[in-house]
Amino acid sequence: xxxVSQHPSRVICKSGTSVxxxxxxxxFQATTMFWYRQFPKQSLMLMATSNEGSKATYEQGVExxxxxxxHASLTLSTLTVTSAHPEDSSFYICSAPGxxxxxxxxxxxxxxxxxx
Amino acid sequence: GQNIDQPTEMTATEGAIVQINxxxxxxxxxxxxxxxxxxxxxxxxxxxxVLDGLEEKxxxxxxxxxxxxxxxLLLKELQMKDSASYLCAFMDSNYQLIWGAGTKLIIKP
Numbered sequence: 001x002x003x004v005s006q007h008p009s010r011v012i013c014k015s016g017t018s019v020x021x022x023x024x025x026x027x028f029q030a031t032t033m034f035w036y037r038q039f040p041k042q043s044l045m046l047m048a049t050s051n052e053g054s055k056a057t058y059e060q061g062v063e064x065x066x067x068x069x070x071h072a073s074l075t076l077s078t079l080t081v082t083s084a085h086p087e088d089s090s091f092y093i094c095s096a097p098g099x100x101x102x103x104x105x106x107x108x109x110x111x112x113x114x115x116x
Numbered sequence: 117g118q119n120i121d122q123p124t125e126m127t128a129t130e131g132a133i134v135q136i137n138x139x140x141x142x143x144x145x146x147x148x149x150x151x152x153x154x155x156x157x158x159x160x161x162x163x164x165x166v167l168d169g170l171e172e173k174x175x176x177x178x179x180x181x182x183x184x185x186x187x188x189l190l191l192k193e194l195q196m197k198d199s200a201s202y203l204c205a206f207m208d209s210n211y212q213l214i215w216g217a218g219t220k221l222i223i224k225p
Binding site for chain 1: 149156157158159160161166203211212213215216217218
């Protein structure tokens with residue numbers, strides 16, 4: 001099946017720094033990718049929809065200037081957490097629908113962010 | 117509006133059967149998904165139902181009733197490795213997944 005990778009898998013950073021998370025579709029093209037955040041013992045919360053070649057669509061309550069999304073190619077979307085704070089510490093997961101398969105979502109393994 | 121609900125936690129015994137229920141409300145519907153998520157890992161796909169009825173896949177089965185806004189995931193011959201959170205989600209008319217909060221399943225020997 002299709003594979004989605006994320007890098008890094010785990011990152012620890014100081015408060016105030018920026019962190020970039022990459023999401024790649026390895027063997028298929030993804031014009032759309034989804035970014036989720038998951039706090040401990042909670043379900044996934046959709047942050048934004050990343051669209052190749054155009055601006056991302058952010059969910060209500062998600063600051064677009066804080067969570068910068070760039071979908072520069074058909075296989076790569078990046079999420080940059082700018083000026084990270086301890087409350088941004090979370091598990092960030094991306095997913096992409098299979099090519100021509102809107103009902104199938106392929107998830108990346110997730111990135112655990114800890115902001116000190 | 118849209119909402120989705122599932123129990124927070126369930127406990128079952130190794131070798132037994134457990135049914136995890138999920139109810140939802142939405143005006144647009146493009147299918148119901150079940151995912152398994154172990155602690156610290158991304159969800160993994162279990163099943164997808166878009167038509168009414170039961171879909172069986174090995175030890176796991178999933179059922180959907182669109183008229184009732186109801187689905188369940190049935191796990192048979194429970195194993196200790198089945199201890200995980202089980203997330204139900206429906207896909208709305210915009211092809212966006214709306215997630216339940218997840219059901220933590222605890223398997224006891």
